[in-house]
Amino acid sequence: MTDLASQLSLDHGGKILLAVLDGIGDLPIDDFGGLTPLEKAETPNLDKLTKTGALGQQLPVGRGITPGSGPGHLALFGYDPVKFLVGRGALAALGIGFELKHGDLAARINFCTLDKDGVILDRRAGRIPTELCEELVLSLKKITIPEVEVFVEPVKEHRACVIFRAPALSDAVHDTDPGLVGEKPLSVVSTGAGAEYAVKIVKEFIKQASAILKDKKPANGLLLRGFALHEDFPSLSELYKLNPAAVALYPMYRGVASLAGMEQFESNPADLTGEVQAAKNALKSGKDFVFFHHKYTDSSGEDGDHNRKVAEIEKFDKIIPSLMECGFDVICVTGDHSTPCPMKLHSWHPVPVLIHGGPQRTGWSDRYTEREAAAGALGTFHGYELMSLLLAAAGRLAKFGA
Amino acid sequence: MTDLASQLSLDHGGKILLAVLDGIGDLPIDDFGGLTPLEKAETPNLDKLTKTGALGQQLPVGRGITPGSGPGHLALFGYDPVKFLVGRGALAALGIGFELKHGDLAARINFCTLDKDGVILDRRAGRIPTELCEELVLSLKKITIPEVEVFVEPVKEHRACVIFRAPALSDAVHDTDPGLVGEKPLSVVSTGAGAEYAVKIVKEFIKQASAILKDKKPANGLLLRGFALHEDFPSLSELYKLNPAAVALYPMYRGVASLAGMEQFESNPADLTGEVQAAKNALKSGKDFVFFHHKYTDSSGEDGDHNRKVAEIEKFDKIIPSLMECGFDVICVTGDHSTPCPMKLHSWHPVPVLIHGGPQRTGWSDRYTEREAAAGALGTFHGYELMSLLLAAAGRLAKFGA
Numbered sequence: 001m002t003d004l005a006s007q008l009s010l011d012h013g014g015k016i017l018l019a020v021l022d023g024i025g026d027l028p029i030d031d032f033g034g035l036t037p038l039e040k041a042e043t044p045n046l047d048k049l050t051k052t053g054a055l056g057q058q059l060p061v062g063r064g065i066t067p068g069s070g071p072g073h074l075a076l077f078g079y080d081p082v083k084f085l086v087g088r089g090a091l092a093a094l095g096i097g098f099e100l101k102h103g104d105l106a107a108r109i110n111f112c113t114l115d116k117d118g119v120i121l122d123r124r125a126g127r128i129p130t131e132l133c134e135e136l137v138l139s140l141k142k143i144t145i146p147e148v149e150v151f152v153e154p155v156k157e158h159r160a161c162v163i164f165r166a167p168a169l170s171d172a173v174h175d176t177d178p179g180l181v182g183e184k185p186l187s188v189v190s191t192g193a194g195a196e197y198a199v200k201i202v203k204e205f206i207k208q209a210s211a212i213l214k215d216k217k218p219a220n221g222l223l224l225r226g227f228a229l230h231e232d233f234p235s236l237s238e239l240y241k242l243n244p245a246a247v248a249l250y251p252m253y254r255g256v257a258s259l260a261g262m263e264q265f266e267s268n269p270a271d272l273t274g275e276v277q278a279a280k281n282a283l284k285s286g287k288d289f290v291f292f293h294h295k296y297t298d299s300s301g302e303d304g305d306h307n308r309k310v311a312e313i314e315k316f317d318k319i320i321p322s323l324m325e326c327g328f329d330v331i332c333v334t335g336d337h338s339t340p341c342p343m344k345l346h347s348w349h350p351v352p353v354l355i356h357g358g359p360q361r362t363g364w365s366d367r368y369t370e371r372e373a374a375a376g377a378l379g380t381f382h383g384y385e386l387m388s389l390l391l392a393a394a395g396r397l398a399k400f401g402a
Numbered sequence: 403m404t405d406l407a408s409q410l411s412l413d414h415g416g417k418i419l420l421a422v423l424d425g426i427g428d429l430p431i432d433d434f435g436g437l438t439p440l441e442k443a444e445t446p447n448l449d450k451l452t453k454t455g456a457l458g459q460q461l462p463v464g465r466g467i468t469p470g471s472g473p474g475h476l477a478l479f480g481y482d483p484v485k486f487l488v489g490r491g492a493l494a495a496l497g498i499g500f501e502l503k504h505g506d507l508a509a510r511i512n513f514c515t516l517d518k519d520g521v522i523l524d525r526r527a528g529r530i531p532t533e534l535c536e537e538l539v540l541s542l543k544k545i546t547i548p549e550v551e552v553f554v555e556p557v558k559e560h561r562a563c564v565i566f567r568a569p570a571l572s573d574a575v576h577d578t579d580p581g582l583v584g585e586k587p588l589s590v591v592s593t594g595a596g597a598e599y600a601v602k603i604v605k606e607f608i609k610q611a612s613a614i615l616k617d618k619k620p621a622n623g624l625l626l627r628g629f630a631l632h633e634d635f636p637s638l639s640e641l642y643k644l645n646p647a648a649v650a651l652y653p654m655y656r657g658v659a660s661l662a663g664m665e666q667f668e669s670n671p672a673d674l675t676g677e678v679q680a681a682k683n684a685l686k687s688g689k690d691f692v693f694f695h696h697k698y699t700d701s702s703g704e705d706g707d708h709n710r711k712v713a714e715i716e717k718f719d720k721i722i723p724s725l726m727e728c729g730f731d732v733i734c735v736t737g738d739h740s741t742p743c744p745m746k747l748h749s750w751h752p753v754p755v756l757i758h759g760g761p762q763r764t765g766w767s768d769r770y771t772e773r774e775a776a777a778g779a780l781g782t783f784h785g786y787e788l789m790s791l792l793l794a795a796a797g798r799l800a801k802f803g804a
Contacts, residue, residue, distance in 0.1 A: 027761055034765045061802050063783050064790025065406060068803035081803065082406060088804035226804065343761050346801055348794045350781070370763060371779075380781045 002078050002239070005388040005397060011241040014329030014358065014394030015288045017279065018076060021316060022069075022253075023298030023339025025351040025370060029306045037306050037341065038352065038369045041313040045320035046354070046368045049331065053356030055365040056378025058386055060337050066348045072336030073256045075383030077236060077291070086259060087171060087228020092161045094255030098153055100230040105169040105198060108226045109152070109160040110177060111136055111219035112185075118221070120181045124158040125219035133160055136219060143208045148201055155251075158219065162205065169229060170195040173202055177223035185223055198227075235261025236289065240391060245282035247275045248293035257291055265290075272319050280326045290328070301339030309341055330357035330393045333368065334386065353378060353386065358393025407480070407790040407799060413643040416731030416760065416796030417690045419681065420478060423718060424471075424655075425700030425741025427753040427772055431708045439708050439743065440754065440771045443715040447722035448756070448770045451733065455758030457767040458780025460788055462739050468750045474738030475658045477785030479638060479693070488661060489573060489630020494563045496657030500555055502632040507571040507600060510628045511554070511562040512579060513538055513621035514587075520623070522583045526560040527621035535562055538621060545610045550603055557653070560621065564607065571631060572597035575604055579625035587625055600629075637663025638691065642793060647684035649677045650695035659693055667692075674721050682728045692730070703741030711743055732759035732795045735770065736788070752782060760795025 028034040060067040060075050061082065070091050071081030089106035100106065111133065113122040128136075133154045140152040140162075149165035172192030176185045188203045190196065202224065213220050236244040238261070246257030247265050254264055265282045267274035272294065279290045294316050300308035323331065333356075338349040352373030361377035374380070378389065391397045430436040462469040462477050463484065472493050473483030491508035502508065513535065515524040530538075535556045542554040542564075551567035574594030578587045590605045592598065604626065615622050638646040640663070648659030649667050656666055667684045669676035674696065681692045696718050702710035725733065733756075740751040754775030763779035776782070780791065793799045 027763055028765050057781075062406065062790065063787040064792075064794035064799060065410070066794065066799065066801045068801050071803035086803070091804055340761060347761060348790075348799075349761075349763060371766065374779065374781065375777065 002384055006239045008398045008400055009240040010396045010398055013396035016390050016394050017290050017328040017331045019292045019333045021294050021297045021335050023301045024335030025338025025349050027340040027342050036370055037309040041310045043317040045317045049356045050354055050365050050368045052362055053354055054360040054378050055373045055376025056353045057350040057373040057380050058353050058383045059350050060383040064348050066346050067337045069252055070256055076386055077260045078384055078387030080384045088226030090228040090230045091255050092155055093163055094258055095251030096153055096155055102232040104230045105164040105171055106228050107162055107224045109162055110223040111158045112221045112223050113218045114221040118184050127157045128219050130156050139212050140209055145201055145204050164201055170198045171227045171229035173198050173227040175225035177225040233259050237261055242289040243287050244289040245287040246291045247278040250295050253293045276319050276322045283326055298339045301341050302344055304341050304344040306341040330390055332390055355393055408641045410800045411642040412798045412800055415798035418792050418796050419692050419730040419733045421694045421735045423696050423699045423737050425703045426737030427740025427751050429742040429744050438772055439711040443712045445719040447719045451758045452756055452767050452770045454764055455756055456762040456780050457775045457778025458755045459752035459775040459782050460755050460785045461752050462785040466750050468748050469739045471654055472658055478788055479662045480786055480789030482786045490628030492630035492632045493657050494557055495565055496660050497653030498555055498557055504634045506632045507566040507573055508630050509564050509626045511564055512625040513560045514623045514625050515620045516623035520586050529559045530621055532558055541614050542611055547603055547606050566603055572600045573629045573631035575600050575629040577627035579627040635661050639663055644691040645689050646691040647689040648693045649680040652697050655695045678721050678724045685728055700741045703743050704746055706743050706746040708743040732792055734792055757795055
């Protein structure tokens with residue numbers, strides 16, 4: 001379906017806003033008498049959009065499948081997340097703004113604490129401060145491996161990442177992190193054919209890194225995981241003839257947006273009002289597709305704080321009038337997955353979708369809620385099918401066949 | 403999607419009951435003022451499960467496609483029934499407890515009555531008693547074919563089955579049963595390439611069998627149908643890290659359960675109360691997935707007896723409290739297909755699904771009926787997607803991607 005939408009896409013038409021309320025879908029909350037946060041929240045602006053738009057619900061990956069943020073967002077951008085895989089290592093690198101090239105092998109680093117026998121005492125080295133992480137990374141930058149470019153970059157606290165750049169790498173490399181304390185880091189082994197060279201490089205990196213770290217405190221070791229070979233994705237410009245922009249505060253979402261070839265627009269201040277301004281700037285500079293990310297509906301869900309989730313929904317509701325004024329022709333509100341407060345986790349439950357603008361079967365729904373979305377005019381569909389609906393609403397898809 | 407669920411499945415989590423009310427879906431019944439048997443039945447326990455669970459409906463194979471019992475059940479066990487094919491012959495053999503090996507060719511036998519010219523007078527030889535069937539089978543056990551192991555086994559009344567064991571067999575062999583009286587049995591022909599050897603073996607079997615049977619009464623001939631090569635299925639243990647059990651009274655359902663690698667638990671007495679006890683025993687012995695089969699909702703549908711179907715639904719409803727006490731974390735109630743009383747046949751109509759347990763969008767539905775299921779929180783999905791939903795509800799699926 002996405003291939004077809006790609007073939008039919010036009011290089012002109014309306015401007016699209018994709019507003020992602022991260023983790024928006026939820027479950028009935030006892031404290032709310034069985035209402036979900038969306039049902040509980042006062043959302044006069046979303047209500048108005050709903051009445052003059054259309055609702056549906058999307059399955060980010062598939063029934064019963066709980067998506068990580070990567071697959072959840074890729075689906076919204078029109079990529080089938082089961083075909084377009086992106087590893088944690090690559091996402092981490094993209095998230096800190098490192099420009100991955102086709103064929104780069106990325107992995108996450110955890111600095112850890114080892115005892116004198118090399119057994120893991122703390123997989124996170126007591127969550128060292130980010131400054132110490134940066135120091136350690138600086139010391140690791142001395143590592144050289146012949147014919148390989150090695151990049152080590154700090155992320156946050158005990159987390160960093162490493163990128164190997166060389167021809168013919170493979171990511172069939174097993175994590176060295178055993179996932180628990182009381183064991184030694186695993187030795188580097190391949191998980192599939194053709195990874196001999198990658199394994200050799202990673203072994204050499206660990207050997208040199210271990211020598212550099214061995215007398216440091218409290219982080220005297222490192223664990224690698226999430227090996228991921230970066231393969232260039234076709235951009236939204238190549239796929240759908242869009243000129244796309246991203247407005248997101250957090251590295252992870254900026255990272256996944258850059259995979260899709262979106263240009264980042266900075267938010268000043270770093271809050272929803274700043275994000276609205278950034279969206280406006282994106283349109284002014286000629287962008288016709290803006291991915292707009294609101295993080296805190298997810299964070300409050302992960303914390304199990306349903307009152308805060310309601311507040312975050314209401315905060316988003318308040319900026320809708322100013323978003324409307326930016327000049328978008330089509331506005332979509334959805335999430336990358338559900339993060340139900342009772343679970344404090346991402347979940348597999350379908351995510352409500354609102355599309356406003358373009359020709360829609362309006363008047364079917366009154367409020368943007370899970371329940372109304374399930375009975376909405378757009379029906380239930382796969383996350384990666386959303387892009388076709390948005391392009392169609394914006395008049396950016398030609399007819400198929402004569 | 404099932405591949406993905408397989409990749410993501412965990413070896414721990416909640417215990418799942420899959421209760422299959424065979425042929426449960428139905429159509430409006432005039433005698434009931436347009437209600438279906440599910441709508442007509444008094445089901446206080448199902449109602450309670452529904453209010454605190456979630457409904458949806460599943461398509462066992464696809465829209466408009468009427469499933470046999472094999473595909474209907476395989477879908478519920480998480481196998482795409484269009485990919486995992488199992489022939490009637492193989493099912494019949496499995497159903498009587500014959501342990502099929504990879505590569506075995508199985509077929510169903512009907513003992514029949516032929517006139518002196520070899521024309522079929524009765525395709526079922528007057529439904530001979532099972533004892534006579536066993537005698538005939540005993541006489542056929544003398545058949546020998548060089549380099550082939552031949553197994554002939556009685557099933558019930560005029561029905562038996564034959565299994566050929568040899569290397570490189572094929573099931574591209576046409577039925578010899580013309581499906582009507584007044585014709586001779588068809589000669590053995592292949593329906594595809596590479597079946598020459600199988601055809602030769604089957605011809606030899608029929609030649610010897612005909613000679614043995616020719617003077618018997620009333621069954622002096624035999625018809626073969628449903629040739630099926632048995633290929634090992636990946637078990638539910640391999641696919642989803644489950645330790646599965648089956649509680650079913652009828653051979654067919656035991657057979658399809660054994661395809662999925664389920665261990666059988668015996669019901670004493672052979673009724674619903676015995677089945678509950680068997681389910682309890684399965685859990686006690688460490689099983690974490692129990693397939694629980696209730697046959698008579700289907701039989702009453704096939705007989706067009708809507709009052710009996712209502713009674714069978716109510717019988718199942720009565721055992722729900724004792725099923726709940728077994729200690730399952732997730733309880734699913736569904737069917738393998740619809741068997742509408744007005745049709746007296748299997749049909750393609752979607753089958754209502756109830757899932758109770760795990761995080762669900764509860765409070766959307768009041769009664770387990772076709773109509774409410776179509777508007778339920780789980781939506782409409784393929785039968786083979788049910789397993790993902792059950793595993794997710796039981797906390798047995800990891801997140802996809804980071």
